[in-house]
Amino acid sequence: MIIEAISALKEPNGSDNRAIVGYIEQRQEVPQSFKKQLCSRLKRLVAIEKLEKVQNRYKIRKDETFGMKTTSPKQKGTKLKQSQNAGHTTCDAVEEASMTAAYLIAEAENKSFVAAEAVKEAERVSKMAEDADSLLQLAKEIFET
Numbered sequence: 001m002i003i004e005a006i007s008a009l010k011e012p013n014g015s016d017n018r019a020i021v022g023y024i025e026q027r028q029e030v031p032q033s034f035k036k037q038l039c040s041r042l043k044r045l046v047a048i049e050k051l052e053k054v055q056n057r058y059k060i061r062k063d064e065t066f067g068m069k070t071t072s073p074k075q076k077g078t079k080l081k082q083s084q085n086a087g088h089t090t091c092d093a094v095e096e097a098s099m100t101a102a103y104l105i106a107e108a109e110n111k112s113f114v115a116a117e118a119v120k121e122a123e124r125v126s127k128m129a130e131d132a133d134s135l136l137q138l139a140k141e142i143f144e145t
Helices: 002-009 017-027 034-047 079-144
Strands: 051-054 057-060
Touching (some): 002 034, 002 051, 017 034, 034 051, 034 079
Antiparallel strands (some): 051 057
16 A cells, blocks of 8 residues: 555655555545554565655655565575575565565454444444434324324
């Protein structure tokens, strides 16, 4: 969502927290702790080099590999260097998978919260309907007498 927001905003100097929050809030219902979660996600994306932070603004790194640390060996490739390189790629892939899983879990928790709130609202409206029906019955009885 964050990368989508920054891409869609297309601000030349990068997007600040408010712009990112505003973009996401327009498209999804977010929990109260969303801004705090967003800050930690932004820090993590900067740490894994998917985003770069410049003067409290966030930009998507122009690196095509999105921060994957695959460097070409300067000497003719030895098995040690190749396995180290593969380790970085695997580590990055695992980290990316864990980030995706964390995002999906957070999204599922958010949807669960929204569903629970909808159930509470439906119960409240149902109670109001029952009360209105009771008042209608009372009014009919009063009118008939």
